[in-house]
Amino acid sequence: MTSELAVKVDRVREVLLARDLSAVILTSKESLAWLLGGARVTVPTNGDPVLSARVTEHELTLYVYANEVDRLREEELYPLGELDIRSHPWHEPLPGVAPMEGAAPEASIAAELRAARAGLLPVELERYRTLGHDVAAAVTAVASELRPTDSERHAAAALAHAIVETGAEPIVLLAAGRERLQLRHPLPTNGHLGSRAMLVVGARRNGLIANLTRFVGDAADGDSDERLLAVEADAFAATRVGRKLSKVLADIAASYPAHGFDDDEWLRHHQGGPTGYAGRDPRATPAASDRVVDGQAFAWNPSAPGTKVEDTVLVAAGEIEVLTVDPAWPTADVGGIRRPIARAYS
Template sequence: MAPLRSTFGDEILRENEVAGELQAARAALVPAEVDRYRRLCREVAALMSTVLAGVRPDDTERQVAARLAGGLVALGADPLVVLAAGRDRLSYRHPLPTTGPIGAVAMVVVCARRQGLIANVTRWIRFTPATAEEEDVQRRLFEVEHAFFAATRPGAVLSDVFAAGTAAYAEQGFAADEWTRHHQGGPTGYNGRDPRAGASADGLVVSHQAFAWNPNVPGAKVEDTVLVGNGDPEVLSVAADWPTLTVSGLARPLVREQ
């Protein structure tokens, strides 16, 4: 972006010089933005539900990604990120789609932007029943996510929220350093992560701020766009026909069998 000339003189003001101030200014969404965000997130979640309902094991990752990307464009949204991993590639945390088949289990990830705001959603489908071990991993990962949610309260320091969430990996029986293998998310809204949370993130959580935490372990990940209030966050990216499990009072998306 070209530098802006101050109206108070000849001083040149560059965007990176006020990045922190701009980030703080856009953190708390106003009612009109919240309304737009709710519509976008609901439509993206519904689209994912519809597209994934038509997926079959012999579909390729690229075919699934293409259907999702086309659907997002039809919604008037920009498909910033569309990821897909079939059974053979679930170890990849950021799986760019390939010509490989979906197979028995698949994860898809979407980041879609409309009118500046970005919906971040991850969903899983499977064609064979989950094992007891797979169900246990998913349940424990939901508890890790809950630790992030519980700490994400107005006035909290972002680095403290990050510490509470990452500490939950070991508390839930995962490797203590599991969080180092992929970013954990953070504030969202007008950037995919605004900023990406970490141990040195010193911003404060504010009311009406959007977040997208994405805790993940091999073979499991959970991600939704949520809005911070005084109690539990409001999950914005919901689809009425997607199966959920209530975790500490909040409905969380299960792996859908089809």
């Protein structure tokens, strides 16, 4: 067992001890990818995992569908050392999906497991920094080739190609031309990009997810881009270790009217939240009681009509480190942090 796996198994065991449980079965792709060092645990990108993991005080046992054992052992799990892998019939529910006597289901300790995977290890941070750089550079390369007459689907296809070439999986691909910028989740169509276009990417590699949004073409009408960057700066300032996500969200909500947006602008789209092994882990809501952890990744995504800002950042030692950064993309200084602005068509 590698040191990374050992640390993570110990974190799960600490949860078991705190909850007075003898065993738990991990079944979610987020927890399994985290535990197993970023192993690809699904076949359809957002499908159900092909294995489950039972953790007790002294044992770690993996139950893997029989038709996936060889691939996982040879291509995904080999860096982790010797593991107890049990072949499971492909036509029967995995342990944990089907109740397993003596083991608590993952859902019963979901909040504790989110906290366990929130603080990223140094090896995870290195993976994340490399992923963030690669994905940001891929988006820049695609944006540099786009033209106003290109369709949204052409832009999304080019992004998918570039992301897959980095070894990542595109799990979110959105594109909006000038005529559809009012939509917060613009699935691509045959419409033209026009004079201003939004590109949104979520890409997963080694289990970790990089999220970012970029604009190509003109700046937004008026000064809404600049005012929204000020909202994001307030979000960064509010994301302090130990604070509840609900409190951070309340500060973000108050920031909108402070910078000239409608009081209820924050209600028109979710504002993001912690990320890592899930796109949002969890999404920040007024009821979210999770607390900010040192060494945790976040993807806040403030938005307003026609504009949005989003990057994956690390919150550590009271500082914000932008992970999805490409020096070739134009930026503006906002509170000492370089933030992306619209990139003119080439």
